[in-house]
Amino acid sequence: MxxxxxxxxxxxxxxxxxxxxxxxxxxxxxxxxxxxxxxxxxxxxxxxxxxxxxxxxxxxxxxxxxxxxxxxxxxxxxxxxxxxxxxxxxxxxxxxxxxxxxxxxxxxxxxxxxxxxxxxxxxxxxxxMVKMFFKDLKVTRTVSYDKRKVTASGRLMGRWPGTGDVKPVENFPIEFVTWYGNPADGVSGKVGHFALTTEVQYADEAGYLTTLWDDSRRFHLQAYADTQAPEVRLADTRITADLDRDTVINGEQVTLTGELSWKTPQEWRPMPDAPVYVSYCDTRDYCTLLGATSTDGQGRYQVTVSPFWGGTLRVSTYNPDPFVTTVTHVDKQVVVLDRTQFTDFFGERSAGGQVWLHGHLQFLNNSTPGQMPVDIQFSKDGTAGWHTVSSFDISYNPTNPEGYSFEAFLDEPGPGYWRATYAGSVTSFQSAVSAVVFVD
Incomplete structure (x- = not known):
């Protein structure tokens, strides 16, 4: 420049x-x-x-x-x-x-x-000296993927000293420069008219128009004008995504598949060898990368990740071509349930004839719900007819390495099978069922 x-x-x-x-x-x-x-x-x-x-x-x-x-x-x-x-x-x-x-x-x-x-x-x-300036300056206002050329046109004029006469300046060297492109050089023609064309290389590419040095007209002062970056009409891109399942247990994987395409001046076409990123995004739209891959020759992709929280999985791509939409993404929702389990469950008949049941419920991912309702269920044959005999919240019960402890004394004169259940949460915690015990 x-x-x-x-x-x-x-x-x-x-x-x-x-x-x-x-x-x-x-x-x-x-x-x-x-x-x-x-x-x-x-x-x-x-x-x-x-x-x-x-x-x-x-x-x-x-x-x-x-x-x-x-x-x-x-x-x-x-x-x-x-x-x-x-x-x-x-x-x-x-x-x-x-x-x-x-x-x-x-x-x-x-x-x-x-x-x-x-x-x-x-x-x-x-x-x-002659004070030169550009008159009727026009610059291409929009460019697109297949139309990247920008033309600056107008007239080169001069104001003469003394008389103040304004006249065209002909056959004077002019240069049109975009910040990252190649300069376009030319000369003013009849009545000072000029039209210089160059190709834009980047989307936000401003530039300038200037006269160059002419040794035969040393007392013609430089004309200069900044030019605004043209509006870029970006080619659209789109990405699809499908989850193999939308609910997983913490630590399990999900697989996303889909296709990436872009709209050429003629039609939608697959975008081969394009990067695909999968991120977890929280409610503040702060995203953490979980995995990445590239599309195949047909614009298809498959990537497997392990989401650590439930919420938004964002599948995105980036295109380095400034005339194609830079960032495209699609969001999929996934539920991640924290693991729960009954680490033990025992039952026996007390001396007074009641059924005494006790056990531990453990939450494995360092988080616990506000309430922990446990149901004690009974079945005569241990396979069918399970029904709840007692329910209680154990969130304030003592804890140890085995989990939250609980016990129950129940009036049930006949023999049968017993178990404990935890319903879990559809968005946060896995449900759990204890081992089945027989009490005579």
């Missing part, structure tokens, strides 16, 4: 930078021109900064040719535009009309209200 600025223009800018005098200059008793330059909006008109303790009586600026060192114009009619007569910014009433473009040296004569006359050499420069 190239950007050229005339060295003369830089020099003029430096001269114009001293709009305020230094403390030492302001304290000087003699009048002085502190700086002199062209007016930015009208390069053929002179402006000066003047310090004069007694006030300004007259200002005279001599315009000196850089080629001959001869005086080519004198300007002696100024008006105050800012500040005071003791320390002010003055502009010439009229622009200078000169036969040739160039950077002209400015010498000065100043007389203050006390009649003190001071002459100064080289107080600044007159940038008698």
């Amino acid at each position: 190239r950007k050229f600025v005339s060295a003369v223009a830089i020099a003029v800018g430096v001269a114009a930078g001293g709009l305020a005098p230094t403390a030492a200059q302001a304290a000087s008793a003699a009048p002085a021109v502190l700086w002199a330059s062209s007016v930015e909006e009208e390069l053929g008109r002179i402006q000066v900064g003047v310090s004069a303790d007694a006030g300004v009586a007259s200002i005279k600026i001599h315009v000196i040719s850089p080629a001959t060192e001869q005086e080519v114009a004198v300007v002696d009619s100024f008006h105050l535009v800012n500040g005071t007569e003791q320390n002010g910014w003055w502009q010439a009433d009229d622009a200078v009309i000169l036969p040739e473009l160039g950077a002209y040296r400015l010498d000065s004569e100043i007389i203050d209200a006390d009649g003190v006359h001071v002459e100064q050499r080289s107080v600044g420069f007159l940038a008698y």
